[in-house]
Amino acid sequence: MKQHLIDIRCRNLNTTVKVEMGTSLQEFYNQIDLKLPYRCIGALVNNRLEDLNFLLYQPRHVEFVDASHPKGRSIYLRTISMVLAKAVDTVCPTRHLRIEHPISKGYYCTLDGRNGKVDADTIAQIKAEMERIVNADSAIEAISAPTDEVMKLFEHQPDRVELLRTTGTCYTRYFRIDNFIDFFTGVLAPSTGYVPVFDLLPYANGFLLRVPYIDNPTALAPVVPQPKMFDAFDQFVEWNHVMHLDNVGDFDRIMHQKQDSDFLKVYEALHEKFIASIADNIHERGNVKIVMISGPSSSGKTTFSKRLAVQLAVLGIRPVVLSLDDYFVNREDTPKDENGEWDFEHLHAIDIELFNQQLNDLLTGKEVKLPTFNFEDGHRHYYGKTMQMTDDMVLIIEGIHALNPELLAKVDASRVFKLYVSALTTISLDDHTWLSTSDTRLIRRIVRDYNFRGFSARDTIARWPSVRRGEDRWIFPYQENADVMFNSSLLFELAVLRRYAEPLLSQVPQHSDEYPEAYRLLKFLRYFEPMEAGELPPTSLLREFLGGSSFRY
Secondary structure: OOOOEEEEEEOOOOEEEEEEOOEEHHHHHHHOOOOOOOOEEEEEEOOEEEOOOOEEOOOEEEEEEEOOOHHHHHHHHHHHHHHHHHHHHHHOOOOOEEEEEEEOOEEEEEEOOOOOOOOHHHHHHHHHHHHHHHHHOOEOEEEEEEHHHHHHHOOOOHHHHHHHHHHOOOEEEEEEEOOEEEOOOOOOOOEHHHOOOOEEEEEOOEEEEEOEOOOOOOOEOOOOOOHHHHHHHHHHHHHHHHOOOOEHHHHHHHHHOOOHHHHHHHHHHHHHHHHHHHHHHHHHHOOOOEEEEEOOOOOOHHHHHHHHHHHHHHOOOEEEEOOHHHHEOOHHHOOEOOOOOEOOOOHHHEOHHHHHHHHHHHHOOOOEEOOEEEOOOOEEEOOOOEEOOOOOEEEEEEOOOOOOOOOOOOOOHHHEEEEEEEOOOOOEOEOOEOOOHHHHHHHHHHHHHHHHHOOOHHHHHHHHHHHHHHHHHHOHHHHHHOOEEEEOOOOOHHHHHHHHHHHHHHOOOOOOOOHHHHHHHHHHHOOOOOOOOOOOOOOOOOHHHHOOOOOOO
C-alpha cells in the first residue's frame, strides 16, 4: 500500500522530517534523533500543547517538551493531580479531595474540607497507592465526548457541571485511568509512569503534595515554611466557604442567578474592612513611623497604598509617600546582570547607605534634603525638596525590596511596619484544579499594559518570564518577613477582566513564541461567566488595571 507522507517541522532540531500520515507524536519523537534533558512529556503542535498520543495528519510545526519546560511542567502537575485523585478514590472513596492552592513549594490538599483532619496513617496509605499507580504505568486515556454527555458523567459534582455549561463548547475532553475518570482543562501525560517524583506530608489539617523543582523534574523541591502565607490563604478560603463559593462553578451559578451585584459589594467591603484593620494595627503599635509595602508585579500595591493612606488619615495619622526610586545609585554604579545589562531590580541598584541615613535623620526630627532621580540622565539630583517629620506623620514606602532586611539594616525595626501585598487567588477551578496566582496577576498586567502603557498582550507575555525571575530572586524569599499579608485578589475579578483580556489575547499571532500562553489563557478565561465592571467602586483595586479610579497614579 502506498504511504501518504507529510512534512513535520521539528523546531527542537530546526529540521523538516517526512512522516507517515497518522503518526503519533510519540512515534515521531522515537523516529528522530532528539534527546531532551529529561523524559519527553508532551509537545507544542503549531504552538498548541498536545499529548504524545496526538496524531499527525497534516503538515505541522512540532516542539517537544520535557517537565523542565513550563508547558511540560503543567502536564506533570495535572498528571500527578489525577494520580492523587485516583489514589484517594481507592483508599477512602467516601472522602472528598480538594487540591486547594500552592504553598511551601507544593500544593495544599484537604479531605472533606479544612475541618476534616487527615491522619498520618491515611496519608501514608494514599502515598502508597499513588506509588502503586505510578509503578503500574497505567495508560491515561483522553476522551472527547459531547459536553452534555460529559456533564452527565459528572452529575454528582454540580460545580463541574456548571463549569462545563459555562464554556458553551460542543465537545469536552475528560480522562480515564482504568475505571476512574476525572476532568482537567489541559493535557496530561500518556501514562502514570511519567510522574515518579512526588511526596505527601501532613500539613495543617490536610497534607502537602510535594512536587519536583521547576527546572529539575528528577528531584523534589524542598519544603519552605510559609505560615503567614498559609494564614493569608486560609482567611479568604474560609470566607469563600461561608459564601458557599469553593469553585468557579459556584461563582458561575451565582452569575446565572443574577446575584452578582450583591456579591461584588460584599467582597469590596471585605477588602475595605481588612485595610481598615491594618490601619488600626499600625495605630495601636504607637511607635510606627515607617510603613514598608512589597509585593509582586500587578498585585495592586499602588491602590492598596492609597487606600491604606485614607484609613490612616481617619485615625489622625498623616501619611506621606517616600519614593524608593529616588534612591537609585547613579547609572554608572548600577550592578549588571549575567548578560552585562544594567540590573535595575538588584538590591544594590539602591543607595542603601543614603536611604538608611536619611530615614534615621527623619526619625530623630532632622530636616533632610530629599533626592530626585532623573531617569533620563541616570543620575540623582537635589532640587531643594526637603522633609521633616512631625509627630502625626508616617512614611509610606513601596518597592520590591521593602521586606528585604538589608534595605533597612540600620533603622530601628520597632519603628517599621512591613506589609506584603499579592493577589492570592483562593477560588479553585474545580476540586482538583487550582487557579494560579500568577495567572491572575498576568491577566491584570495584560489589561493594564494595554490601557496605560501602550503594550500589546504579546509584549506583556514576552516580558513575563523576566518579571517572574526578578520576583523569585528579590520578593518571594522575603515575603514571610511581613507583619501582615494582604490578599488583593477579588473573587469576581477574572469574570470582569475576561471582557477586557479576551480581545487582547486573541490578537497574539499563532506563529509567535507568546501564542501558547495566550491560547492557554483564552481557554482558561472561558470558564468564567462574564461580569460587567460598571458597579465597581472608583476605589476598587481593579480600577488600577481597568481605569476609572478616583485615585491619581
